[in-house]
Amino acid sequence: MKKRTADNVHKAYVEEAMDHGIWERSTTYQICTVCGYVADGGAPDSCPVCGADRPRFQGVD
Numbered sequence: 001m002k003k004r005t006a007d008n009v010h011k012a013y014v015e016e017a018m019d020h021g022i023w024e025r026s027t028t029y030q031i032c033t034v035c036g037y038v039a040d041g042g043a044p045d046s047c048p049v050c051g052a053d054r055p056r057f058q059g060v061d
């Protein structure tokens with residue numbers, strides 16, 4: 001897991017992912033930077049929750 005400086009928004013996403021219990025697996029996840037939706041194993045063409053485009057997703061280790 002990469003550490004990002006002064007990125008409280010990103011931190012919130014990470015905490016949410018941990019709450020959902022998905023952080024223990026080794027797959028890379030794609031997080032929607034608009035709504036915080038976490039896609040398992042790869043970014044979708046668009047976010048199923050808020051409809052954000054793929055470039056809006058941010059990969060996390």
Ligand SMILES: [Zn+2]
Pocket residue numbers: 032033034035036037047048049050051052
């Ligand atoms: Zn979204």
